[in-house]
Amino acid sequence: MRLLLLACLRAQTGNATTAARIQSHLHDAGHTCILKDASRCESLTEIANLTSSDQFDAALAIHLYKGGRHLQGSRIPFGIIFGGTDINEDVRNEEKRRVMGAVLEEARFAVAFTMKMKELAAAEWPDARKKIYVQYQAFRFLKCFVTGIPADTGDLHVFLLICGLRRVKDPLYLVDVFSDWHRNDPSVHLGIIGPAVDPLFTSEVKEKIKRMVQSKAVSLHAFLNSLSTQRSRLAIETEAMDLNIPVLARNIPGNAAIIKHKDTGLLFSDPQEFVVLSKSLMNDPIMEREIVTRAKDYVKKHHSWECERKAYQNLVLRLQ
Known part of the structure; x- marks a missing residue:
């Protein structure tokens, strides 16, 4: 046809x-x-x-x-x-x-x-x-990027947010709370990666990031999803799940439709809860292992x- x-x-x-x-x-x-x-x-x-x-x-x-x-x-x-x-x-x-x-x-x-x-x-x-x-x-398109990140993370915990830099993606949602957390614990780092879809908003993001404590992200610990609406492209989440990387996502229907809290990932409702859940993940390797195992099984079955x-x-x- x-x-x-x-x-x-x-x-x-x-x-x-x-x-x-x-x-x-x-x-x-x-x-x-x-x-x-x-x-x-x-x-x-x-x-x-x-x-x-x-x-x-x-x-x-x-x-x-x-x-x-x-x-x-x-x-x-x-x-x-x-x-x-x-x-x-x-x-x-x-x-x-x-x-x-x-x-x-x-x-x-x-x-x-x-x-x-x-x-x-x-x-x-x-x-x-x-x-x-x-x-x-x-989804297939993220693996070539992730496999280029060094496996030896040492004591660092790097959280990576990948999204087009436009307001609806809300990439600044966690910046303030993460900056405070980093001051108290220099081992945690936040990385934001994405194309400058909205040039004006991109300048706002860059200005905000300048006020954060800067450090080089040399490893990958988890993926974030802080989208403010349901217009989420779930590629990042499902690829991360397939690669045994734990996912933390904002608790909105679009994310909750594929992530079951404390089963295939972690869902947070506000920045403070994000920090609490992240710490629990960092301090409980058994929980992390169980989550990534169930998440990979989910992706294999449904995606x-x-x-x-x-x-x-x-x-x-x-x-x-």
């Missing part, structure tokens, strides 16, 4: 990597899949004109509102992939909610990344429950690249 895949394709974002991954799965099955940046569509008629030609047999879109609304009334069949913004933000806007409901009604199928996301969507649009499938995301590939390859057959 000739497939059109609509998504917001800004570089270094979860949407872009998810779209590229799905495109790869479909190419492996012999389909032709063309990516189109929904955020660059100048009008709703642009995609309508594209799909009314004979270029494509079917379409997919990531996000019901950002991508799916361009496919309303399309002459070709399409499927939809939920984004966190759909369920946690756009649904609060009555007009966007109406549009998303209409898109979901037309779609042959919809994909949710977690069971929690499916249940939230089904609560909003009960008639669509049977067409919503759960397919956890699979398999092969399972995701087969799922999308089978789903697009519904568009024939």
Whole structure:
């Protein structure tokens, strides 16, 4: 089949990597899949004109509102992939909610990344429950980075936050409490790594970091996730879990959907709790070992690249 895949394709974002991954799965099955940046569509008629030609047999879109609304009334069949913004933000806007409901009604199928996301969507649009499938995301792209970090950590404890530097990612959430902790315990270090997606906010981050006690991060102890909304790309967490690295994540639904507290990771509700949980992890190697073992088993079961590939390859057959 000739497939059109609509998504917001800004570089270094979860949407872009998810779209590229799905495109790869479909190419492996012999389909032709063309990516189109929904955020660059100048009008709703642009995609309508594209799909009314004979270029494509079917379409997919990531996000019901950002991508799916361009496919309303399309002459070709399409499927939809939920984004966190759909369920946690756009649904609060009555007009966007109406549009998303209409898109979901037309779609042959919809994909949710977690069971929690499916249940939230089904609560909003009960008639669509049977067409919503759960397919956890699979990830491959972090291992080349992590394997380059020296294994000999000595007495250092380095916490690494990887995210695009923009306000919604909230990279400064733990800076103040971590700075205080570092003054009392120089063995703990915080590293923030990510592209300067928002230049103005990046300057704020740099200015804030200048006031922290600086040191060289030479090892990796844990990954943090301090995202302030559900628009979390869970790649960092699941890759860390697969690599036997314990994960501490902010206790929001998007994170809690894949991390079970004190079972496959640790969830914190505020910076102070983060410090308490981090200390408990540092001082209890048995707990750490049990958490990383269960986390790796979880990732192997739910975030398999092969399972995701087969799922999308089978789903697009519904568009024939």
